[in-house]
Amino acid sequence: MxxxxxxxxxxxxxxxxxxxxxxxxxxxxxxxxxxxxxxxxxxxxxxxxxxxxxxxxxxxxxxxxxxxxxxxxxxxxxxxxxxxxxxxxxxxxxxxxxxxxxxxxxxxxxxxxxxxxxxxxxxxxxxxxxxxxxxxxxxxxxxxxxxxxxxxxxxxxxxxxxxxxxxxxxxxxxxxxxxxxxxxxxxxxxxxxxxxxxxxxxxxxxxxxxxxxxxxxxxxxxxxxxxxxxxxxxxxxxxxxxxxxxKLRHLEAWTAKRQNIAARYRALLSNLDSIQMTREYADSPGVYHLFVIRVDKDIRDDFRSYLKSKGIETGIHYPISLSRLKVTTDQLKIDVYCPEAEKASEEVVSLPIYPELTDLQQDYICDHIKTYFQK
Ligand SMILES: Cc1ncc(COP(=O)(O)O)c(C=O)c1O
Known part of the structure; x- marks a missing residue:
């Protein structure tokens, strides 16, 4: 560890x-x-x-x-x-x-x-x-x-x-x-x-x-x-x-670092069946504004609390899909069912990603994710 x-x-x-x-x-x-x-x-x-x-x-x-x-x-x-x-x-x-x-x-x-x-x-x-x-x-x-x-x-x-x-x-x-x-x-x-x-x-x-x-x-x-x-x-x-x-002068280098961090997450977490990572598309490389994984909705809060107890901050982007926001249902009176968006909002977790994240920090995050799922 x-x-x-x-x-x-x-x-x-x-x-x-x-x-x-x-x-x-x-x-x-x-x-x-x-x-x-x-x-x-x-x-x-x-x-x-x-x-x-x-x-x-x-x-x-x-x-x-x-x-x-x-x-x-x-x-x-x-x-x-x-x-x-x-x-x-x-x-x-x-x-x-x-x-x-x-x-x-x-x-x-x-x-x-x-x-x-x-x-x-x-x-x-x-x-x-x-x-x-x-x-x-x-x-x-x-x-x-x-x-x-x-x-x-x-x-x-x-x-x-x-x-x-x-x-x-x-x-x-x-x-x-x-x-x-x-x-x-x-x-x-x-x-x-x-x-x-x-x-x-x-x-x-x-x-x-x-x-x-x-x-x-x-x-x-x-x-x-x-x-x-x-x-x-x-x-x-x-x-x-x-x-x-x-900052624009640094953006290409920062993007390359984000992409490297994303590749390391994929490699380090590749053996875990309990999490699902986003797909990558050879013809449309992403710039990893966020690194988002999915976990079972029933364990998401517990998983995030465990990581928090180890000093690892995570996020949820976004916890409520637009179709379920009060502004949509109550104010705008829009009644629409978007199953994939609603499912995603229940399962996504964003892991730390920024150019300055060190290998050591990332190893620590991944070790704790593995420990959580192997306990
Ligand atoms: C997808 C998307 N659209 C629009 C915005 C709005 O940008 P701003 O916060 O600069 O008004 C944001 C930013 O938070 C965003 O993430």
Whole structure:
């Protein structure tokens, strides 16, 4: 049994900061020192760098990933009377954005191995009122996009990729955020690329959409007091852009570390029949925002308590599928059964994964998982 690290968190943002402290401190103090906190070159630079990273012509930094989805829906003209199909297993933000533009969310079940929207079930839910699909690339794994893209282009439907958890993930040679009409990212602190506060981005290949979104996020303005369209304030802070530019330089290396940690988990836990790991897809390598296993629902709480007693933090993403959330059933009065999403919500457990997780810590986690199941 490996020796005992005192506490292993699910995510360790302090360890990440310590690893990049000198360059991060310079970036932050430069912004504070020059007193320009809104707009400016750091925003433009991050937009260029992130567009290049996601391999897409345009990127518009914005305030957070939820705004990004809402703005994407709005600029596509989606609103009251329109239906938008999204997975029933995701963070609530995807649902909120649809509701906040006045459109009707249509919840679709997931592929139980990929944890992302089942494209064939999504297509079966299309009605004359459907305007868009929002595939969510959950846990760092891209959704199976080809069937959706083919159907959407034949039927004049839009695709908005919610890539909040999938910076750098690939699908058949294409990067997350480069496939849909408009695509959205979150830089919430715990994301693979995380700000020191809230931040988000929108990507697109359309110059026309870029021009419009660029104005919307900054009060519809074309210059300081020249406002052309109804916009809003969804600007990314200059400080966050500078922070994200520093971190973006490390993202490829961090992703490789996450992928190595995931491979080690798979090897170390491979002989345990009591847990089920996510499938890997050779044509769409994931970036392991989370490392999710499944256990029997009757032992999940006990399993997590055991690991907690050994100093190992775990998470549940997500304990209630969207189809069973009160906002869905009680407020929105949506009655839908999504068996795979509901089953997943009862069985999933997220294990610690972050680039700074050491082999020693990971051995300790896996030793205790094995001990639990062999007792
Ligand atoms: C899948 C998904 N979509 C949207 C969001 C919303 O992003 P934000 O928290 O930046 O508003 C998140 C983030 O938490 C997310 O995980």
């Amino acid at each position: 490996s020796s005992s690290p005192s506490h292993i968190p699910l995510v360790d943002l302090v360890a990440q900061y310590q690893a990049i402290k000198p360059e991060m401190d310079v970036a932050i103090s430069t912004i504070i020192g020059n007193g320009h906190f809104i707009g400016g070159e750091p925003i433009k630079a991050f937009a260029r760098e992130f567009a290049a990273y996601a391999n897409v012509p345009f990127c518009i930094p914005c305030a957070n990933g939820t705004d990004a989805i809402e703005i994407a829906l709005g600029v596509l003209g989606i609103g009251p009377g329109d239906e938008v199909i999204l997975p029933s297993f995701t963070f609530v933000a995807t649902l909120e954005a649809v509701c906040n533009v006045g459109a009707t969310p249509v919840l679709c079940d997931i592929d139980p191995h990929r944890y992302t929207i089942d494209p064939y079930k999504a297509i079966s839910l299309v009605t004359p009122a459907t305007k868009a699909f929002i595939p969510v690339h959950l846990f760092g794994q891209m959704a199976d996009m080809d069937p959706l893209v083919a159907f959407a282009s034949d039927n004049n439907l839009f695709i908005i990729e919610d890539a909040a958890q999938a910076h750098g993930a690939m699908y058949k040679g294409k990067k997350a955020g480069s496939i849909g009409d408009i695509n959205t990212f979150s830089f919430y602190p715990g994301k693979n690329l995380g700000a020191y506060g809230d931040a988000g981005a929108i990507t697109t290949s359309s110059q026309w959409l870029y021009d419009k979104i660029f104005k919307i996020v900054n009060h519809g303005r074309v210059s300081k007091y020249d406002h052309e369209i109804v916009g809003r304030n969804s600007r990314m802070d200059t400080l966050q852009a500078a922070i994200l530019s520093v």
